[in-house]
Amino acid sequence: MEINQSIEEIQNFKGKYPKQLWYLFFSEMWERFCFYGMRGMLVVFMVNHLAMDEKTANLQYGATQAWVYAFTFIGGLFADKILGLRKSLFWGGILMIIGSVILAIDPKSFFFIGLGFTIVGTGFFKPNISSMVGQLYKNDDPRRDAGFSFFYMGVNLGALIGGYICIAVAEGSMWQSVVPENLRWNVGFGFAAVVMIISLLTFTQTQKSLGPIGLSPLMDVEKSKKKILEIATYAGSLIIVPIIIIMVANTKYTDYFMMFIGPASILYLFYEMKNFSSAENKKLLAALVFIIFSIFFWAFFEQSGGSLSLFAANNLNNDILGVELSPNGVNNSANSFFVIGFAALVGLVWLWMAKRKIEPNTVIKFGLAFIFLAGGFWIFYYTKFFADLNGRTSLGIFTFGWFIITFGELCLSPIGMSAMTKLSPQKTQAVIMGMWFLASAYGQYFAGLLGANIAEASENATNLEKLNVYADGYYQLGIYALVAGVVLIAISPLIKKLMQEVK
Numbered sequence: 001m002e003i004n005q006s007i008e009e010i011q012n013f014k015g016k017y018p019k020q021l022w023y024l025f026f027s028e029m030w031e032r033f034c035f036y037g038m039r040g041m042l043v044v045f046m047v048n049h050l051a052m053d054e055k056t057a058n059l060q061y062g063a064t065q066a067w068v069y070a071f072t073f074i075g076g077l078f079a080d081k082i083l084g085l086r087k088s089l090f091w092g093g094i095l096m097i098i099g100s101v102i103l104a105i106d107p108k109s110f111f112f113i114g115l116g117f118t119i120v121g122t123g124f125f126k127p128n129i130s131s132m133v134g135q136l137y138k139n140d141d142p143r144r145d146a147g148f149s150f151f152y153m154g155v156n157l158g159a160l161i162g163g164y165i166c167i168a169v170a171e172g173s174m175w176q177s178v179v180p181e182n183l184r185w186n187v188g189f190g191f192a193a194v195v196m197i198i199s200l201l202t203f204t205q206t207q208k209s210l211g212p213i214g215l216s217p218l219m220d221v222e223k224s225k226k227k228i229l230e231i232a233t234y235a236g237s238l239i240i241v242p243i244i245i246i247m248v249a250n251t252k253y254t255d256y257f258m259m260f261i262g263p264a265s266i267l268y269l270f271y272e273m274k275n276f277s278s279a280e281n282k283k284l285l286a287a288l289v290f291i292i293f294s295i296f297f298w299a300f301f302e303q304s305g306g307s308l309s310l311f312a313a314n315n316l317n318n319d320i321l322g323v324e325l326s327p328n329g330v331n332n333s334a335n336s337f338f339v340i341g342f343a344a345l346v347g348l349v350w351l352w353m354a355k356r357k358i359e360p361n362t363v364i365k366f367g368l369a370f371i372f373l374a375g376g377f378w379i380f381y382y383t384k385f386f387a388d389l390n391g392r393t394s395l396g397i398f399t400f401g402w403f404i405i406t407f408g409e410l411c412l413s414p415i416g417m418s419a420m421t422k423l424s425p426q427k428t429q430a431v432i433m434g435m436w437f438l439a440s441a442y443g444q445y446f447a448g449l450l451g452a453n454i455a456e457a458s459e460n461a462t463n464l465e466k467l468n469v470y471a472d473g474y475y476q477l478g479i480y481a482l483v484a485g486v487v488l489i490a491i492s493p494l495i496k497k498l499m500q501e502v503k
Contacts (some may be wrong), residue, residue, distance in 0.1 A: 005211040011138045016351075017147055018136045020213075023206035024155035028129050030199035032155045034096060034192040035122065037162030038103070039065070040332035041170050041188055046463055049108055049185065054310055054455035059308045060449010063254040064115055067244060069441030070257070071123025073265055076131075078124070080427070081094035082229050085128040085214030091234060092124025095202040097193050102188035114189070116245035120237055126212070127433040134421025134429065135213045140501075142354050143449025145418050149347030152414035156339035158195075163327070163333035166191050173318075173326040205467075207308045230323045258445050265435055269420055271297030272428050279500060280425055286498035287423040287432055290416055291439045293366060294485050298443020299450060300373055300477045301405065304331060307470060308380075312398070315387070315467045321397045327395055334399050338406035346410045361417050362499070363492035370485030372408030377400045384471035422502045428446035450477070 010018060021220055042064060046057040079088035099117030099321070100112050133151050137144040168174035170188030172181065179187050207214075218226045247253040270290070273281045312331035351357035379401035387393040416436060424432035450473075458469035 001401060004419030005209070007089065007116070007135070007212055010136060010211050011141070013136075016143060017150055017359040020136055020206075020209050021133065021147055021151060021207060024129055024133055025151055025200065027199050027203040027206075028151065029094070029154040029158035030195045030202065031093070031129075031387045032158030033195040034100060034158075034199070035162075036159035037166030037195075037331065038100070038118065038189065038192050039305045040163050040309070040328065042166065043306055044171065044328060045107065045111075045185060047310070050111065053459075055452045055459070056312075057252045058306045058451035058455050059448050062247055062445050062451065063251040063443035064119070065302065065305065065434065066254060066258060066441045066448070067248055068122050069117045069437045069444055070261055071119055071244075072127045072414075072437035072441075073123075073261070073431070073434035074436075075123035075125070075126040076431050078233050078427075079128045079131075080431055083158060084216035084218075084329070085132050086210075087216065087230070088124045088127045089203065089214075090200065091237070092126070092128075094119045095121030095237070095457060096125065097121075097196045100189060100193035104186050104193055105209050106196060107189050107397040112245045112249045114348060115248055116241045117274070119244050120241055124237070125257070126499045127437055128296060130417050132210065132214050132420065134418070135426070135431075139422060142351070143421065148346035148394075148418040149343050149350070151408065152410075152417075153340055153343035155341065156336035160333045160336035160340060162191065162195065163336055164329040167332055168329040170324040171326060171328065173329070175394050187487060227324050235467050247261050254445070258442065258472050261438065262442060264394050265438055265494055269431070269435065275427075276425055282498045282500065283423040284432070286495050286502075287420055289498075290362070290366060290419055291435055291494055293298070293484065293488060294412065294416055294436070294439045296480070297369060297373060297408075299446035300377065300481055301409065302447035303451055303474075304335065306447055307454050307473070310455065311467075313471045314463060315391055315393055315470065317392050318395065318396055324397065328396060329401055331402075335406050335409065335430040336401050339410065341411060342406065343414070346407070347414075361492065362415055362489060362502075363495045365415050367485045367489035369408040369412035370481045370488065372411065373405055374478040374481035374485065376403075376405030376408065377474045377481060379404060381471045381475040381478065384468055386468055387464065389464065391465075391467040393467065419502070423499065472484055481483070
């Protein structure tokens, strides 16, 4: 392994992908196994083992996921200013391991404690590994989008394995003879701790190949002062864990926080903009447009861990083409399965179109993402016409809905991460990436509210009536997604001007 490479040597790589991308790919893959494995278990565990009704569970899920992504802004900020990307990532991984171990020991008694550590840990880990991927490329390198698409495939490989295995084992539809019934949920949460250890080991053993990427921003600061700032950051993140626990357990506190953090982050961005040129600020405004629209995308998409999780458990049969599967496992992993199959292909299509100068710009790609999203939700709606008298409908048709949505995600998420790194100056890249994930926090938060409204409308209904209520709700979400896509395509010339030379 080559070490001590300069940034120029790293960015002047030959071929489609830099070798460092593979190392970050595998580190992120195992971290996403941890994250998506836990995500798929939350709502079902809250309803079945914490005695929450479906409305409360949706609100609780939205609050939990909102905090996970909201903290990425804070983690990105401290990485930019004090820890650097690498130390921030490592510290976040340690906290995630602690949280997963706590949940594995006794998820019923220590549920919110484990979530508290996991939330803070993800905030330090998630935005910084994406920022390091962006720094592997020069700003004008046309291979960047393909690189992020490939990296995103790693995200989804972890999400596929963890997303299916954890919930399938916990619910007892997989490895029933191996895992005792009273330990199924413990084992499900325990998987997350094991794979997170693998993720950190992968990163620590390969980080020398990154050269100067991700090192401390305080290299020129006196060592004693630097150490004090780093220790204060570590201590502060531990102190905030119990505060997060309280705020996650009480969703009204999450409401107050969400009212504050979004406007505060935008004001902070405007404060940072005074240090940049007019051209750089126009690009940051374009990034802000993408960030705002992504909120709506994730509010619909993230029904997967909330209302769609309950829909899968209550209203889907358990076979596709004669193969018996866990409906909730499929709901939690089908999207990742399709991403793995098509992410590299979509990335190569972008490269093929770029060479012929016919590649759609980022705004058009975002618009297409919403149109695909609308199509997928309308397929979820049409599952109601295939239901039996018990309110059970086709898992196969439901899965096809995720197939369509996957192309929408591939037009937005990897392209969005790439755009954030292209549109932001390097000094503020981690903050911008944090804002990108903060938009996901708002999406998760609104996803919980939308799911709670659907659940409330179906309260005390029969299973067949519940199916119709959920399906009609997805039909409405499809309409909203289509409108957002059309609006984005319509304003694309204006946003393109703000982006200037960035495509």
